[in-house]
Amino acid sequence: MSPFLTVSAEVAEAVREGLPVVALESTIFTHGLPRPRNVEVAEEAERIVRDAGAVPATIGVHRGRPVVGLTMEQITELAHDDDVLKAGIRELPLGAVNGRNAGTTIAATSQLAHSAGISVFATGGLGGVHQGAETTFDESADLVALSRNPVVMVSSGAKAVLDVHATLERFETLSVPVVGYRTTTYPGFYVRESGFRIAHQLDSPEEIASVFAAQRALEMTSALLVANPVPADEQLDPALLQGVIEKAWAAVEDQSVEGQQVTPFLLDFIRRETGGASLDANVALYRSNVSLAAEVAREISRGSA
Numbered sequence: 001m002s003p004f005l006t007v008s009a010e011v012a013e014a015v016r017e018g019l020p021v022v023a024l025e026s027t028i029f030t031h032g033l034p035r036p037r038n039v040e041v042a043e044e045a046e047r048i049v050r051d052a053g054a055v056p057a058t059i060g061v062h063r064g065r066p067v068v069g070l071t072m073e074q075i076t077e078l079a080h081d082d083d084v085l086k087a088g089i090r091e092l093p094l095g096a097v098n099g100r101n102a103g104t105t106i107a108a109t110s111q112l113a114h115s116a117g118i119s120v121f122a123t124g125g126l127g128g129v130h131q132g133a134e135t136t137f138d139e140s141a142d143l144v145a146l147s148r149n150p151v152v153m154v155s156s157g158a159k160a161v162l163d164v165h166a167t168l169e170r171f172e173t174l175s176v177p178v179v180g181y182r183t184t185t186y187p188g189f190y191v192r193e194s195g196f197r198i199a200h201q202l203d204s205p206e207e208i209a210s211v212f213a214a215q216r217a218l219e220m221t222s223a224l225l226v227a228n229p230v231p232a233d234e235q236l237d238p239a240l241l242q243g244v245i246e247k248a249w250a251a252v253e254d255q256s257v258e259g260q261q262v263t264p265f266l267l268d269f270i271r272r273e274t275g276g277a278s279l280d281a282n283v284a285l286y287r288s289n290v291s292l293a294a295e296v297a298r299e300i301s302r303g304s305a
């Protein structure tokens with residue numbers, strides 16, 4: 001075992017045996033969701049994966065060391081740590097000297113998942129191009145990471161606060177395939193529709209597994225982005241959302257929020273403005289993504305058996 005990366009015995013064995021494994025990120029519970037809901041959601045995500053007959057691999061940095069397959073105890077420690085860091089890929093090596101806990105972003109999680117041999121990853125919403133990026137240059141490191149780590153990435157689209165059109169253009173530039181799950185409208189994270197169309201629709205875990213197998217055979221390095229809209233009865237009121245997002249960006253400007261703080265600030269602002277409704281939608285879409293990811297992992301495992 002490397003002193004710089006721990007893979008839990010359960011995950012290592014499942015990967016070796018070709019069993020279905022689903023990677024889960026930790027920034028969603030260290031920075032994306034408030035306490036105590038954060039631990040509950042992290043625990044529930046693991047349970048959904050297990051109930052579907054797959055092995056969960058929650059990924060994060062525990063006391064300086066990247067871990068693939070955090071224990072529930074480690075997850076709880078990260079979720080309650082007031083000084084927890086947010087680790088993208090470039091922060092991962094710093095744990096070797098700072099010994100701190102950190103939630104790993106989609107970028108860092110996809111990289112660690114791929115290193116550990118995991119090919120399916122579920123999250124809520126992707127990072128992407130921020131509003132005003134033409135002057136701030138603020139684009140999530142998720143974009144480039146998703147062009148380099150071949151995993152099936154199930155999400156409900158890019159986070160609603162982003163410039164979704166620019167984000168989709170970047171995915172094209174980076175040759176990252178984007179498919180809708182039973183839809184040709186790119187989802188809008190908290191809501192079913194972002195208003196942007198995507199060219200390709202897949203309708204089953206089998207089809208997703210086939211496209212991913214083709215991608216691997218063609219030696220493509222990118223992820224396969226599966227865009228799964230939030231369940232209809234659990235979406236946030238679309239009429240409400242636009243105004244709230246505008247207010248949220250105005251607050252970023254007013255309070256000079258910068259860098260890694262921007263995304264958590266926006267999500268928390270929207271949660272408060274919607275009286276918690278955005279949080280319910282976020283949890284609902286995450287559950288649905290975890291569940292689809294587990295089905296895809298089983299399909300990939302069946303195909304490789």
Ligand code: PSU
Nearest residue numbers: 027028032105106124125127140141263
């Ligand atoms: N999706 C959620 N909640 C989150 C995030 C995604 O539902 O908190 C996190 C992911 O970890 C993603 C990160 O990688 O936000 C993007 O942050 P930034 O825009 O600073 O790259």
Ligand code: MN
Nearest residue numbers: 138139140259
């Ligand atoms: Mn950023």
